[in-house]
Amino acid sequence: MISQKMLALGQSRSCIRELFEYGMKQAAVVGRENVFDFSIGNPSIPSPGAVNEAFVDIVRTEDSLDVHGYTSAAGYPGVRKAVTDDLNARFNARLRPENLFFTCGAAPALIAVVRALAVEGAEIVGVAPFFAEYRPFAESNGVKFVVTPPDTEHFQIRLDGMADLINEHTQAVLINSPNNPSGIVYTKETLKKLAALLTEKSRQVGHPIYIIADEPYRELVYDGAEVSWIPNIYPDTVVCYSYSKSLSLPGERIGYVCVPDSAADSDLLFAAVAGAARVLGHVCPPSLQQRVVARCAAERPDLAAYDKNRRALYDALTSFGYDCPKANGAFYMFVKAPGGSSKAFSDRAKEKNVLVVPGDDFGCPEYFRLCTCVSYDTIQRSLPLFKELIEACR
Amino acid sequence: MISQKMLALGQSRSCIRELFEYGMKQAAVVGRENVFDFSIGNPSIPSPGAVNEAFVDIVRTEDSLDVHGYTSAAGYPGVRKAVTDDLNARFNARLRPENLFFTCGAAPALIAVVRALAVEGAEIVGVAPFFAEYRPFAESNGVKFVVTPPDTEHFQIRLDGMADLINEHTQAVLINSPNNPSGIVYTKETLKKLAALLTEKSRQVGHPIYIIADEPYRELVYDGAEVSWIPNIYPDTVVCYSYSKSLSLPGERIGYVCVPDSAADSDLLFAAVAGAARVLGHVCPPSLQQRVVARCAAERPDLAAYDKNRRALYDALTSFGYDCPKANGAFYMFVKAPGGSSKAFSDRAKEKNVLVVPGDDFGCPEYFRLCTCVSYDTIQRSLPLFKELIEACR
Numbered sequence: 001m002i003s004q005k006m007l008a009l010g011q012s013r014s015c016i017r018e019l020f021e022y023g024m025k026q027a028a029v030v031g032r033e034n035v036f037d038f039s040i041g042n043p044s045i046p047s048p049g050a051v052n053e054a055f056v057d058i059v060r061t062e063d064s065l066d067v068h069g070y071t072s073a074a075g076y077p078g079v080r081k082a083v084t085d086d087l088n089a090r091f092n093a094r095l096r097p098e099n100l101f102f103t104c105g106a107a108p109a110l111i112a113v114v115r116a117l118a119v120e121g122a123e124i125v126g127v128a129p130f131f132a133e134y135r136p137f138a139e140s141n142g143v144k145f146v147v148t149p150p151d152t153e154h155f156q157i158r159l160d161g162m163a164d165l166i167n168e169h170t171q172a173v174l175i176n177s178p179n180n181p182s183g184i185v186y187t188k189e190t191l192k193k194l195a196a197l198l199t200e201k202s203r204q205v206g207h208p209i210y211i212i213a214d215e216p217y218r219e220l221v222y223d224g225a226e227v228s229w230i231p232n233i234y235p236d237t238v239v240c241y242s243y244s245k246s247l248s249l250p251g252e253r254i255g256y257v258c259v260p261d262s263a264a265d266s267d268l269l270f271a272a273v274a275g276a277a278r279v280l281g282h283v284c285p286p287s288l289q290q291r292v293v294a295r296c297a298a299e300r301p302d303l304a305a306y307d308k309n310r311r312a313l314y315d316a317l318t319s320f321g322y323d324c325p326k327a328n329g330a331f332y333m334f335v336k337a338p339g340g341s342s343k344a345f346s347d348r349a350k351e352k353n354v355l356v357v358p359g360d361d362f363g364c365p366e367y368f369r370l371c372t373c374v375s376y377d378t379i380q381r382s383l384p385l386f387k388e389l390i391e392a393c394r
Numbered sequence: 395m396i397s398q399k400m401l402a403l404g405q406s407r408s409c410i411r412e413l414f415e416y417g418m419k420q421a422a423v424v425g426r427e428n429v430f431d432f433s434i435g436n437p438s439i440p441s442p443g444a445v446n447e448a449f450v451d452i453v454r455t456e457d458s459l460d461v462h463g464y465t466s467a468a469g470y471p472g473v474r475k476a477v478t479d480d481l482n483a484r485f486n487a488r489l490r491p492e493n494l495f496f497t498c499g500a501a502p503a504l505i506a507v508v509r510a511l512a513v514e515g516a517e518i519v520g521v522a523p524f525f526a527e528y529r530p531f532a533e534s535n536g537v538k539f540v541v542t543p544p545d546t547e548h549f550q551i552r553l554d555g556m557a558d559l560i561n562e563h564t565q566a567v568l569i570n571s572p573n574n575p576s577g578i579v580y581t582k583e584t585l586k587k588l589a590a591l592l593t594e595k596s597r598q599v600g601h602p603i604y605i606i607a608d609e610p611y612r613e614l615v616y617d618g619a620e621v622s623w624i625p626n627i628y629p630d631t632v633v634c635y636s637y638s639k640s641l642s643l644p645g646e647r648i649g650y651v652c653v654p655d656s657a658a659d660s661d662l663l664f665a666a667v668a669g670a671a672r673v674l675g676h677v678c679p680p681s682l683q684q685r686v687v688a689r690c691a692a693e694r695p696d697l698a699a700y701d702k703n704r705r706a707l708y709d710a711l712t713s714f715g716y717d718c719p720k721a722n723g724a725f726y727m728f729v730k731a732p733g734g735s736s737k738a739f740s741d742r743a744k745e746k747n748v749l750v751v752p753g754d755d756f757g758c759p760e761y762f763r764l765c766t767c768v769s770y771d772t773i774q775r776s777l778p779l780f781k782e783l784i785e786a787c788r
Contacts, residue, residue, distance in 0.1 A: 001565060001601045002659060002666045006510050010669030017467070046458040055682070059449045064440040068643045073411070104498050104647065108675030116400050133672075140673035171395060207395045249462045251681025253498065253647075265396060272396045275404030278527075279534035281502030286680040287645025288449070 005140065014132055016040055019346075019355045026353060036382040037374070039355040041180065041331060043248040044373040045305050051247050054295040058288060067291065071284045073274060075102030075256070079294040083256070086297040091229035099260050101273055102285045104253035106216045106242035110174075111137050111280060113212055113238055113257055116272035117171040118142035124212070125165050125173045127157050128363030129334060131180045131214070135361075143171070150364050155184040155325050155334070159197050166201045172210040172238075173198060178217035178227065178329025181362045181369035183310075185225040185329040188233070195234035208236045208264035216242040216255070217330035219300055222307050225328040235262035238269070243293055245331075246301055254289040306331050309372040309379055316383045320390050324367075331373040334359070338393035342368040345389070352385045399534065408526055410434055413740075413749045420747060430776040431768070433749040435574065435725060437642040438767040439699050445641050448689040452682060461685065465678045467668060469496030469650070473688040477650065480691040485623035493654050495667055496679045498647035500610045500636035504568075505531050505674060507606055507632055507651055510666035511565040512536035518606070519559050519567045521551050522757030523728060525574045525608070529755075537565070544758050549578040549719050549728070553591050560595045566604040566632075567592065572611040572621065572723025575756045575763035577704075579619040579723040582627070589628035602630045602658035610636040610649070611724040613694055616701050619722040629656035632663070637687055639725070640695055648683040700725050703766040703773055710777045714784050718761075725767040728753070732787035736762040742786070746779045 019039035027035045058067055074080065080097035087093045103109040114124065114137060122143045126134050128150040138145035148162040162173070173194070177186035186194075194211070202209045213230045218241065221227055231237040242255030259270040284290075313333060314326055323336040335356075337345040342358035346368055349356050359367040372379075413433035421429045452461055468474065474491035481487045497503040508518065508531060516537045520528050522544040532539035542556040556567070567588070571580035580588075588605070596603045607624045612635065615621055625631040636649035653664040678684075707727060708720055718729040729750075731739040736752035736759055743750050753761040766773075 001511070001513055002662050003510055003512050003670070006512075006666040006669035006673075007662055008669065009672055010665035010667065014672075021466075040464070042459075042463050044459065047462055052453050052458060055453045056450050059446050064446060065436075065438065065642070068441055068645050069436050070434070070644045072415075104675070104680075105677055107677055111673070111675040116397055117395070118397050118400075119395055136673055137675070248459070250464045251462050251678055251684075253677065253680050268396050268401055271404035272400040273404065275400035275402065276397070278403055278408075279400075279505070279530055280674045281498070281505040281531070283499055283501050283647065284645055286498075286647050286683060288682070289680060290645075 009136055009140065015361050016132065016357055019357060023355050030353060034353055036354040036378055036385065038370040039357050041371050041373060042250060043245055044375065045248055045302060047248040048296065048299045048301065050299050051249070051292060051296050054292045055288065058291045067288055069287060071287050071290060073277065073282065073284055075100065075285060075290055076287070079290045082294040082297040091232065093229055093231065093260070095258065095260060099258055101257045101259070101270065101277065102290060103255050103257060103277065103282060104285050105244060105255045106214060106240050107133065107137070108277065108280055108282060109240040109242070109255050109257045110212065110214055111141055112273045112276040112282070113240065114138055114141045114143050115276035115280070116269060117210070119171070121169045122171045123167070123169040124171055125162060126363070127162070127175055129179070129181050129359060129367065130363055131176055132361035134174060147363050152364070155179065155182040156186060156190040157194055159193055163197060163201070166205070166209065168205045170205065170209050172212045174212045174214065176214040178220060180217065180330055181332050181357070181359065182325060182334040183327025183330045183332040184325055185221055185227060188226065188228050191228055191230060191233050198234060202236070210263065211237040213237055213239045215239055216245050219246040220303060220306065220331060221329045222303065222310060223328045231260045231262055236264050238263060247296060247299060248301065249289070252286065252289045254285050254293055305376070306372060309374065309376060312376065312379050313370065313372055317386060320387050322390060331371060333370045333372060334364070334367045335370060337366055337368050338390045340366060342366060348392070349389055352389065354382055354385050354389070403530055403534065409755050410526065410751055413751060417749050424747060428747055430748045430772055430779065432764040433751050435765050435767060436644060437639055438769065439642055439696060441642040442690065442693045442695065444693050445643070445686060445690050448686045449682065452685045461682055463681060465681050465684060467671065467676065467678055469494065469679060469684055470681070473684045476688040476691040485626065487623055487625065487654070489652065489654060493652055495651045495653070495664065495671065496684060497649050497651060497671065497676060498679050499638060499649045500608060500634050501527065501531070502671065502674055502676060503634040503649050503651045504606065504608055505535055506667045506670040506676070507634065508532055508535050508537050509670035509674070510663060511604070513565070515563045516565045517561070517563040518565055519556060520757070521556070521569055523573065523575050523753060523761065524757055525570055526755035528568060541757050546758070549573065549576040550580060550584040551588055553587055557591060557595070560599070560603065562599045564599065564603050566606045568606045568608065570608040572614060574611065574724055575726050575751070575753065576719060576728040577721025577724045577726040578719055579615055579621060582620065582622050585622055585624060585627050592628060596630070604657065605631040607631055607633045609633055610639050613640040614697060614700065614725060615723045616697065616704060617722045621723070625654045625656055630658050632657060641690060641693060642695065643683070646680065646683045648679050648687055699770070700766060703768065703770060706770065706773050707764065707766055711780060714781050716784060725765060727764045727766060728758070728761045729764060731760055731762050732784045734760060736760060739783070743783055746783070748776055748779050748783070
């Protein structure tokens with residue numbers, strides 16, 4: 001009499017979590033320094049100093065009942081205003097505080113949007129490679145998830161493949177740039193072509209097809225890559241965000257859904273997001289974290305360490321003969337598995353205590369993902385093992 | 395193309411939130427001190443000093459990456475151990491840390507349990523009066539919610555009424571003691587009779603019928619009332635908890651599901667709760683709050699202010715002729731509406747800027763709810779208005 005669907009999801013867990021927990025166990029056996037865990041996207045640069053100062057100062061100086069009390073479900077006015085101001089200044093976005101609905105991170109933000117769009121027969125189109133949790137998020141919340149095949153040349157979007165998937169049930173296209181797992185930023189050109197396709201398709205099917213832009217890595221870019229504010233390119237865009245990466249607060253669960261006025265039926269969609277959040281058990285995001293974000297809305301991460309890791313790993317792996325696109329965002333690299341199967345490669349790597357995530361659940365079984373948010377020392381000491389691994393495939 | 399269900403939930407909001415937001419607006423017009431807002435259960439006694447000290451000390455002294463990093467979805471081992479130890483010491487509960495799954499408060503805890511039990515045709519039995527959100531929590535997550543009629547004499551459980559509602563689809567009975575909205579604690583005798591009924595009914599229907607015990611007010615009791623640890627009375631019990639009230643942290647979103655080993659299929663049920671949490675967008679509860687709770691697991695609230703309010707309001711209202719049970723838990727009073735309709739009474743009270751929640755959504759339209767977690771001054775100054783309100787009904 002227990003839901004078999006929920007049981008399966010609880011027992012399988014995500015492949016990433018599985019590897020992460022294996023890594024922690026293995027660390028107890030062989031020593032933490034001998035496990036090369038590239039599995040989980042846990043930021044490795046600490047939060048900006050202002051963030052921890054804000055935590056302390058707010059608790060020290062503000063009224064305890066205010067600090068820890070319920071806020072409006074969408075967040076307290078101060079945080080909605082501070083973040084709107086920051087986004088408007090950076091992106092010429094013309095948002096009102098009422099466009100933001102704060103959530104416990106990007107995962108419930110995405111799911112609230114999914115449920116808000118979960119009409120009978122609803123479909124959402126993803127783009128391979130995609131964050132592995134998108135599939136259970138959609139499928140367990142009443143929406144069919146269909147996937148655009150990967151562009152393994154440039155890791156942009158194969159619009160020809162996407163066009164074939166869109167029909168009258170298509171409610172949205174879910175994109176993620178900078179991308180997890182590829183580390184690639186979608187170019188403005190890609191986004192403009194996507195906008196053109198969706199404008200045309202929306203007209204054909206007779207209703208708006210939204211873009212859901214999942215952007216937890218928005219601030220993590222390198223080599224001068226530009227991350228566009230997508231509602232400026234395609235008005236029917238809903239943005240989901242998290243401070244997990246930009247402020248190195250992944251455990252603290254704070255993010256938002258942004259439904260700009262430009263999106264079709266924006267008032268109704270915002271209300272439906274609020275209704276969906278309610279039946280997900282959302283009351284408000286952690287109130288102290290809201291206050292910290294309000295104070296630190298303009299803080300940016302110091303990316304030097306991630307950038308150094310990215311360069312070192314890319315240079316070494318390509319010199320060994322690995323094939324991978326040069327990531328310019330997030331803290332991931334997506335590498336073609338020598339031998340063809342990333343699952344088999346991940347298993348062989350695991351024997352050397354090198355933990356990499358096979359690409360199957362990302363919709364790209366020929367590639368594996370590396371998180372570059374590890375210590376530089378981990379990277380340096382792992383390189384001989386990566387060399388052995390590719391040599392063993394020859 | 396927007397989900398009409400989610401839209402309706404987002405537009406209607408809860409009656410409590412509606413009144414609360416009205417109160418805030420009205421405060422701007424007539425002055426905060428002239429709005430007598432008894433609508434929302436926002437704790438009015440600050441967190442114990444140790445809680446705020448813990449917030450500051452953890453941020454100051456512990457490694458930032460650890461403090462703010464992802465934890466296991468169920469919570470980091472330290473918090474699961476600390477809380478298990480405390481429960482075992484108080485209730486002779488024999489829990490293992492692995493029995494606790496930490497969540498962002500009691501709401502997502504309850505919903506995860508609901509979804510874990512949401513097999514085809516599943517029903518959950520509630521007991522009037524009940525927390526108004528139970529209905530959308532259940533009905534929007536695939537479960538039919540049926541309600542045992544209220545025992546308006548003692549505000550215990552009408553087991554005759556409940557027995558008629560149980561059938562082969564019944565997955566659980568959802569109870570809440572100390573009760574919101576009545577403020578009444580279910581007696582051990584009530585719980586034993588409930589256990590006997592469910593044992594018999596489980597046998598009849600051929601599968602366990604769980605108790606889901608929603609216990610955010612567990613530590614808020616008066617007049618020597620005893621709150622039983624329900625798994626000790628009925629093994630097939632799952633407990634949902636929140637620190638919102640006991641540590642005055644309602645905005646901080648930290649609580650748990652406890653699936654004791656005694657519950658039927660406890661391992662499978664725990665896994666299904668984890669799976670359900672995953673598709674609700676749960677990643678982990680706020681990591682800083684987890685650490686604070688780990689340090690403060692043995693802290694108890696100082697209830698003197700709530701108790702003083704409770705006595706003052708009860709004595710005054712009954713002296714005016716109001717009819718209400720004497721609450722011995724939580725921070726609520728449930729009062730019979732003079733004139734019969736609590737909706738009409740609430741509307742009349744609103745004209746005097748006295749905000750009370752009609753009982754319709756709690757399954758008791760003849761009663762209204764008062765939150766006693768207000769200032770003593772608010773109570774004192776509201777009393778003449780309550781007197782006028784009942785006199786106007788004569």
